[in-house]
Amino acid sequence: QQQVKQSPQSLIVQKGGISIINCAYENTAFDYFPWYQQFPGKGPALLIAIRPDVSEKKEGRFTISFNKSAKQFSLHIMDSQPGDSATYFCAAFQTGANNLFFGTGTRLTVIP
């Protein structure tokens, strides 16, 4: 059973546009929600993370929006650049548990 559901599977955005990736979860015990960026042939790199006590976190062009009641969170990439083209994974973690539960990934392509 997929603990974290991610959409869309792929996304094409024009340079300068906004990229939006969505994730949903069921387990209300999750208390840490990171996003990872993965380039081909590389391991995932931590991009930004949020805890459920805040509704939004912004770091540069990257923003996480968190809706606790809906059990959903999303990544927004503002002013998307071709260098942002990568696969993005959302994940969820429960303190005291032993592993991250990952979404299935979104392949983002930013066209010039």
Place this chain on the structure above:
Amino acid sequence: GAGVSQSPSNKVTEKGKDVELRCDPISGHTALYWYRQRLGQGLEFLIYFQGNSAPDKSGLPSDRFSAERTGESVSTLTIQRTQQEDSAVYLCASSPPTGNEQYFGPGTRLTVT
């Protein structure tokens, strides 16, 4: 500082052979994780080590998979009698004593022919 390193970066093996994959975590990180990533898919948890505690092996897909860790340093993941469905990228991650952040290595791409 140095990140998580893994070796080899690529491994091609024949079906039925055993393979050993290595992970060097970030110095000072007490937690170590192994994940499997099949082509085009998300990461699948395999095993977790925390200090000297007994590992959480709940994600290992079969008894052909095993892993060891020496203290808070190197870990090896061993796959015995490899099968074609074992072909994947095997990723290692480590975490500091405080915080939930996991830092990943570049992975080992395993191809079983």
